[in-house]
Amino acid sequence: MRIQTVNRIATSIIILCAGIMVTIMLTILGYVLFKGIRFVDWHFITTVASTFNVGGGIKDQLWNSFYLLVITMVFTIPLGVAGGVYLAEYAPDNRITAFIRSCVEILASLPSIVVGLFGMLVFVNTFHWGYSILSGAIALTIFNLPVIVRVTEDALRAVPQEIKEASMGLGVGQWYTMKKVLLPAAFPGILTGIILSAGRVFGESAALLFTAGLTSPDLDFTHWSPFSENSPLNIFRSAETLSVHIWAVNSVGIIKDKVAVASGSAALLVIIILLFNLAARGLGALIQKRMTGK
Amino acid sequence: MKKWLAFTAMAILLIFSAACGNSNEKTSSSSNSGSENTKAAKSASSSEDVSGQIIVGGSTALQPLAEAANEGFKQKYPDAQVQIQGGGSGTGLSSVASGSFNIGMSDIFAESSADIPADQLVDYKVAVVAMTAAVNKDAGVTNLSKEDLIKVFTGKVTNWKDVGGNDVKITLVNRPDGSGTRATFDQFALDGATPAKGIEQDASGTVKDIVSKTKGAIGYLALSYFDDSDKSVVPLSIDGVEATVENVESGKFPVWAYEHMYTKGEADGVAKAFIDYMLSDDVQGSILESQGYIPVKEMQVERDASGKETQK
Amino acid sequence: MTLNKEGMTPLPIEQSSTRERLIKKSPSVKGFFKRESELRGKWLIYCGALIIIIATVSLTLFLVWQGLRVFLFDGVNPIHFLFRSDWNPGDAKHPTYGAFPIIFGSFAVTALAAIVATPISIGTALFMTEIAKKWGDKALRPVIEILVGIPSVVYGLIGLTLIVPFIANHSDSIGYGLLPGMIVVGMMILPTITSIAADALHSIPNELKNASYALGATRWQTIAKVILPAALPSLLTAVVLGMARAFGEALAVQMVIGNVTTIPHSLLEPASTLTTIITLHMGNTTTGSPFNHALWALGLVLLTMSYIFILIIRYLSRRRTLS
DSSP states (O other): HHHHHHHHHHHHHHHHHHHHHHHHHHHHHHHHHHHHHOOOHHHHSSSSSOSSTTTOOHHHHHHHHHHHHHHHHHHHHHHHHHHHIIIIIISSSSHHHHHHHHHHHHHHHHHHHHHHHHHHIIIIIIIIOOOOOHHHHHHHHHHHHHHHHHHHHHHHHOOHHHHHHHHHTTTHHHHHIIIIIIHHHHHHHHHHHHHHHHHHHHHHHHHHHHTTSSOOOOTTOOOOOOSTTTTTTTTSSSOOOOOHHHHHEEEEOOOTTTTHHHHHHHHHHHHHHHHHHHHHHHHHHHHHHHHHOO | OHHHHHHHHHHHHHHHHHHHHHHHHHHHHHHHHHHHHHHHHHHHOSSSOOOOEEEEEOTTTHHHHHHHHHHHHHHHHHTTEEEEEEEOHHHHHHHHHTSSEEOOOOOOOOGTTTTOGGGGGEEEEEEEEEEEEEEEEOOOOOOHHHHHHHHHHTSSSBBBGGGGSOOOOOEEEEEEETOOOHHHHHHHTTOOOOOOOOOOOOHHHHHHHHHHHSTTEEEEEGGGGGGGTTTTTOOOTTTTBBBOOHHHHHHHEEEEEEEEEEEESSOHHHHHHHHHHHHHIIIIIIIIITOOOGGGGGGGGGEETTTTTEEE | OOOHHHSSSSOOOOHHHHHHHHOOOOOOHHHHHHHHHHHHHHHHHHHHHHHHHHHHHHHHHHHHHHHHHHHTTOOOOHHHHOEEEEEEEETTTEEEOOOOOHHHHHHHHHHHHHHHHHHHHHHHHHIIIISTTTTTHHHHHHHHHHHHSHHHHHHHHHHIIHHHHHHHHEEEEEEEESHHHHHHHHHHHHHHHHHHHHHHHHHHHOOOOOOOHHTTOHHIIIIIIIHHHHHHHHHHHHHHHHHHHHHOOOOHHHHHHHHSSSSOOOOOOOOOOOHHHHHGGGGSSTTTTTHHHHHHHHHHHHHHHHHHHHHHHHHHHHHHOOO
8 A cells, every 4th residue: 555655655656756847847838938929020030239329230140050050060960970870880999989979979068159269269269360251151060960970870770771782782882882772772861860969059149258249240141152251151250149149238238128139039039949840850751751752 | 953053152252252352452452541541641631621531440339439439520521531449448449559540539548458458559638537435325324534445445344334335236237448437436545455356347337236126235437327316326425525417526535537539640520520520519518428438628727647736 | 792793794685774873984984983982982981981980989999098197196095086076186285076065966967957958848749649749749740840949049048038037036946946947957958858759659559559549548648558558668668868969068067056065955955066166177187287187087087877868768769669
């Protein structure tokens, strides 16, 4: 009898824990969206931020976030997939491989601010790139690389061994097997991982504070030459992203409507990241279906 | 399957282009800045067409003013591009000394930090910012002698009743060590005493929030942050002198500092044009005052780097 | 490696049609292209691996060197730096560099966050794997993924606009302090711990559980006596990973903790962490000044702690494979 009571109490506590978890998620989403969504309108998205006037928007910050994400992914995806392929298929079982695994593990668990400090030390100060998109993108690459490596490796390992053996047995080389058989089979998994990591990169702030900077020049959206100073595409200009903006208006800013700007930005940020999540699940499932359905 | 070939080819290409691109751009950007310097030097001699690109960065306090000035500057000199960055006073001084910023903005004199070759930098004082202690209304004080103020900030007194206020605990709200606001306040309001540890907040807005909501809190804010409609934050008079713009200008109220723009060597080209514009009536008049600064030329006293004050 | 060589060797003619279909190359240049492509592929992949090594090694070396400057060039005693509480590097006349309160703050926030998050996380993981076996995982995975995805500044903003005012209204403190820091960071590491714990519990062999149930044990007895002990090293790994994340969290904590470099005596008192002091002061100090170097030394402490967390995780995983 007593044992049954203990069992029942313990079970309800466990259910309570799960309930708390769901409540926390709902509270966070509900609070951020409810509080911020009324500040998000067309004007907010398409107006330039102001450092001293009320009524600033987040146009440049939003663009910077996406642009930085794209540049980061251009660096990260080839390197990360290559690293993952190496670890899954090429790596001989020796010291060097063990060392690379340790490196991935270390990079994955480094606090993002440490990566940001490194970026500041090397790219901003030593290479004199200044606070720039390039510095920020490389810092984010270091931060994101281990994620893509792991995702790729896991996805490749999940491909049934028989498929690989069949290809190899036909006399196809290792690289061709990889390219034509293994990678396509692992593609849905890798894609899902990449999109999820994109959400992480999109919301990252601590690594960018010291690398991409806290300001953004007035971008001229009619001017697309990547070498012009205020072109949106220039990678040597400073670029404040949406999440850095949220921190900056609260911690160093002086604008009077910081609550509106920060809440609006937060709501927008969360919505975009939810979309990334949905896209990751949706696309992964879709491709899986098309590939297996064929 | 073709797509995969294309994808890997693209990946290889990207790595190549990234690797090469980086080194190329690095050299080209450095050569660019070289040519810009010469260009800027030329344009200075002709003084007609100001063109080129400069980076102004540093003090986050001065950043809004620089950005506001830049809007007018752009219209006057359409060929010149000024990129305004923040980063903090320390970054401003280090970066102008190392050459990564053309103009470094700072709340403090370059002489006050030992690692900056102050003799290589040229100081342009673009504005004066005055500040005073901001006290929560429940503390019940509106005036303190400097002696008492020092006692409050150094933690020798922990209750407002000991300095003539209500029976409320004192809560200190500091600025980060090294920030210009703190340096100024420590030097001129506390006569160089080191304040006791308190919460540190960088943003004036946050300091104001905390002071207005916390019983017995005291922090310090630039004069522009006090407004008459909000009685929850009281600007403190020191030694009976009210913290007003007039008292600062006449030299009666001591807690003020210059906002500096530094260049390495004499300013030239766009940097010179920008600083001239900052010092022109276009900026020194309405823009400056609307942001709560005091024009330097209105000051009847001046100070040097050691804080020594002289009548103009 | 042997397979690789096999792939390069010429094949019997009867297999070449299948091979052609797979690689779609014209027969005349087939061999040439294949070899080149193999090489290029290999080169690309080794390049990826190499960059991972370069990034890790250079990052470590640069930060260690920069972090040691304050001890090597500015004459600060490392023992004093780590164990004294007189942090006052901005003082013009007598700067002092006792960073203990800051280091203590980091550990306090980390430990408190782990204490808050661990029971909820492991409870949720048990719910997913033991109680609602059929739908628990499906229902809670998305919740975890959403929580992981929410950026840290958003957590910070919630702390600043919801938790800090709440605490300020319900106590006689200012609201900023260890407590909101603990709640914000605790929320952030919930999904980390939960997802790893759930994976660990999933991997417990069913035979173990069935044996326990067959002996007449209740669910709770099975969980407490069989499942949790069996999964202990993995669960510890989950908690340590969560703590590693908590230790390095910067901006969210900075927004709510109050940033006082003294040792807090209660949860309601403001404190500071390594990350908050670095973010707050980095821009205000000039490059090359002792103050600036001291901040880099704080960064070095942060880096060292990340390495220590990794070592602990390694140790735990070794224990896991042994048992």
